[in-house]
Structure formats: C-alpha cells, structure tokens
Amino acid sequence: MEQDLRLNGQEEYLKNVVLYRIVFPDFWAKAFADKNEFYQSILRYAENHVKAFPNTKEYLEGEKIQLFWHEHCDFCWEKAMTSMVCEFYCTKDMRYWICKECFEEF
Numbered sequence: 789m790e791q792d793l794r795l796n797g798q799e800e801y802l803k804n805v806v807l808y809r810i811v812f813p814d815f816w817a818k819a820f821a822d823k824n825e826f827y828q829s830i831l832r833y834a835e836n837h838v839k840a841f842p843n844t845k846e847y848l849e850g851e852k853i854q855l856f857w858h859e860h861c862d863f864c865w866e867k868a869m870t871s872m873v874c875e876f877y878c879t880k881d882m883r884y885w886i887c888k889e890c891f892e893e894f
C-alpha cells in the first residue's frame with residue numbers, strides 16, 4: 789500500500805485538539821470590522837515588516853493589511869488567503885491550518 793505523502797506526523801500535535809472552522813472572506817471582514825485578535829496579530833506582523841521595509845508602508849492602510857497574511861494547509865499545502873473564498877480549520881492559537889478537504893479526510 790502506498791503511503792499518503794500528506795501524512796507527516798501531524799497526528800502527534802493535532803491529537804485531541806479543538807479545531808475552529810474559519811470561512812473566508814467572511815472571517816476577514818469580521819476581523820477587520822471588529823479589529824479582533826486575528827486582525828491585531830496581522831497588524832503586529834505588518835508593523836514589524838514596515839519597520840524593516842519602510843517602502844511598504846502603504847500596506848498598513850485599510851484592508852491592504854490583509855496582504856501580510858496567508859497560511860498553508862498543514863497536510864496538502866493548499867494556500868489560505870483572507871480574500872479567497874475558502875473554508876479552513878485551525879487550532880485555537882491559529883498556528884496550524886487545515887483545508888476542508890483534508891479535515892474531512894483525516
């Protein structure tokens with residue numbers, strides 16, 4: 789039997805963790821409106837980036853800030869972006885992201 793190449797020990801750190809369902813772009817729209825923790829974490833990252841690269845300052849304005857964020861599915865590397873229409877599952881600390889397909893499969 790061939791081994792599924794997407795499996796690479798994730799079950800060790802994803803065992804018994806609670807996963808949160810995230811739907812983009814709605815999740816981003818709400819984060820931007822509420823300036824919630826997700827928005828703040830992107831803001832912190834963006835501000836550090838602009839400190840290092842002042843010519844990227846314009847990206848701190850309004851919704852452009854979302855360009856600083858993207859994640860990949862921990863299994864298949866599918867990309868998650870705030871502007872994409874997609875459904876992902878993530879851990880509470882938002883460290884690990886899993887696409888809908890892999891979530892249903894594993």
Ligand SMILES: [Zn+2]
Nearest residue numbers: 861864887890
């Ligand atoms: Zn996936």
